[in-house]
Amino acid sequence: MVVNLDDDFNFLIRKISKSSGIVLSGYRDSYLRRRIDLRMKAVGTNNYTAYMGLLEKDKNEMKEVINTLTVNVTEFMRDKTPFIFFREEILPDIMERKKQCKSNMVRFWSAACSYGEEPYSIGICSKEVLPDDWTVSIYATDIDEKCLEGASQGVYSKEQLKNMDPSIVRKYFEPVGEELKVRRIPKISIRFKKHDLTSEPPISKHFDVVFCRNVMIYFNENQKVKMLNDFYNSLSDNGYLIIGKSETLPVEIRELFAPVSVKEKVFKKI
Template identity: 45%
Template sequence: MINTEDWQFKFLLREIKKSSKIDVEMYKENFLRRRIGIKMRDRGIESYYEYAKLIKDDEAELNSLLNTLTINVTEFMRDKMPFECFKDLLLPQIIEKKEKSGSRLIRIWSAGCAYGEEPYSIAICALEFLKDRDEKYTFSIYGTDIDKNCLKNAEIGIYPKKSLKNLSKWQVINYFYEIDGSYRIKDEVKRVVKFRYHDLTNEETFSKFFDVIFCRNVVIYFSEEQKRRALRNFYDSLLNGGFLITGRSESMLPSFLGKLKAINTTEKVYQKFPFRA
């Protein structure tokens, strides 16, 4: 028999979904209870039911809660090794494959992109990779998130100095304009990145034919079922032989180990086997 607190918690989750159109049950329950509990204590509210009534009537509180539940990291080239692996290991393989097929388009998806630092970092790596080469390739990079405020800021592309701390002085000079102590990404980088709203656990695949998908430190907070949905989405979205890069602390579900082969166990880089699940 469900107790009162559990019933109220489920009621709150339904109210969040009804008001925001976001199914937060994708996250692990202990993560949700911890984050929501912090917001309730800040407001002096003791029951999930009372907090559900608050977010129903207070859009600002709902948005504040959603910002608390989404994990938004604000650094360029956060953990440099995955980006170096992308540039030094994956891109040469992709280019070799494109030369054989005659294609000149390379498509990359940054899933759970927050304020846009990751897809812009990917774009910088791509531009650096091509600058000393004669080949003419077009990069199409997509950044997706469920936080619409993050996506708006990502499209603007203005960042505080601290978010550039992992970039070299040369990269800052070449890819940013300094404006009153902040830094705006240059059009050369912006033009290859597009931002879209997308829920990773949606059964509908975002798009297909990606060469690389980055999804780092996002699904670690998902329940196992929602993680399975996200991984299925990624698998269906990748080209045969395409690559998935996850976070170092994230483990692959056993049901996908025969479909996504680990090619770098340290940086958690996987390659799609050329057959459907």
């Protein structure tokens, strides 16, 4: 008999998705496999069916695997196209509007920033597009202090930077032993702060763009509505909201945001 490991794996993913309510279809197969293999190793099995049996019996292990699958995004530009859209469409539009009111300052919020890949990518895109005398202020928040500590150090392995253009890596990172550390970028400040999107008020106001990708999938409807209302109030007029590719806005708040790019999940405050 030939055992099809792909079927077992896909069945396992469907089961985890169903039990947790988390949409895992936006995640790369290789990423899911790597993370699940780590858990299977930790509990001493290399068989997907046996692991599924364990998940059925042990609620704690279900929690562990969900944490493993969702918490850490460890690659820069794992999903490149929202940043291309940000660089090529959003930043030029913001620049044009700011020039009309004689401002050269922009403000971004990277909500649920994990280990800092997103706020540093925002900083790098901004530096590449905006004139040198512009000031960029980035708030980067997450609920997890471990993530924030790692993020503020800004040290990454070469593997984590493999999706980035090598010339950009050379320009914005400096070697520290085997790893690479983000260089200080003039006129760009990134503030890391602990913040719970489901229970705390918005961190600040007058943002030009709020990035909130791949966290809403873990929230219930009330939490999503609370968070999106907060984003609405913390965005400046015509400010942009960017959510994750596999996420959607709840019906209740659709009148607050107009779609700008359905594909990139970019919206504008109405």
